[in-house]
Amino acid sequence: MDSTPRRRLWRDSPVSETSLSTVLEAILFGAGRSMSVAELAELLERPQAEVQSALKDLQVTIRRRRDSALQLTEVAGRWIFEVRPSLSPHLPESFRADIPQRLLPAAALIAYHQPMAQSQLVDMLGQRAYDHVRDLANTGLIGRRRDGLTRRLTTTRRFAEYFGCPEVEYRKVRTWFRKEAAKMGLTSAQLAASLAPDEQLTISEFSEEEEVESEPLEVEE
Incomplete structure (x- = not known):
């Protein structure tokens, strides 16, 4: 997604020190990679000193969160979210430290609209959605569960831990994810596209008429 509208949003909407930390958390959360203070300052059109101070405040806030699986780390002048070292021994060997950028849009859409019909994800992302769901x-x-001719997709405990969500139950994860998107002023399609700018995706907006609240799903994690 073109970054111009987002830059206009930050410029036209003054950010207080408190909300700046929240915006930085959303950006680093969505980026899925390390970012320098200079990059963040340019994106937000804020002084580097102000961004650096807000990052320090955010780091303290996250450190104080009870049972948080993630920590905000500064490595060689770049900031990134990562799993707390104390949790590493508990992670399965198959766990991947990083999610490929190409999968982030699908992950965001599923979290936002869960329990999401796989057919709806295909409508939004195209045929690539099948591969992304599998990966x-x-x-x-x-998690995936059969629902007629399609599948219902929901996030798992590992998803919540990976993204630092304070909730695990999929409906609560959905609520949390929507609030994070709302803070950035983005629809689900805009958020998804922004997570993989290199892919230059064209994502259709979600049809609210097709959003169905189903019974709680027992999804294996």
Whole structure:
């Protein structure tokens, strides 16, 4: 997605020190990679000193979160979310430290609209959605359950731990994810596209008429 609208949003909407930390958390969460203070300052059109201070505050806030699986780390002047070292021994060998950028849009859409019909994801992402669902399921980040001719997709505990979500139950994860997107002023399609800018994706907006609240799903994690 073109970054111009987002830059206009930050410029036209003054960010207080408190909300700047929240915006930085959303950006680093969505980026899925390390970012320098200079990159963040340019994106937000804020002074580097202000961004650096907000990152330090955010780091303290995350450190104080009870039972958080993630920590905000500064490595060689770049900031990134990573799993706390104390949890590493508990992670399965198949766990991947990083999710390929190409999978982030599908992961975001599923989290936002779960329990999401796989057919709806295909409508939004095209045929690539089938491969992305398979890869996300193989990493243990989503669960799949048959629902007629399609599948219902939901996030798992591992998804919540990976993205630092304070909730695990899929409906609560959905609520949390939507709030994070709302803070950035983005629809689900806009958020998904922004997570993989190199892919230059064209993502259709979600049809609310097709959003169905089903009974709780027992999804294996």
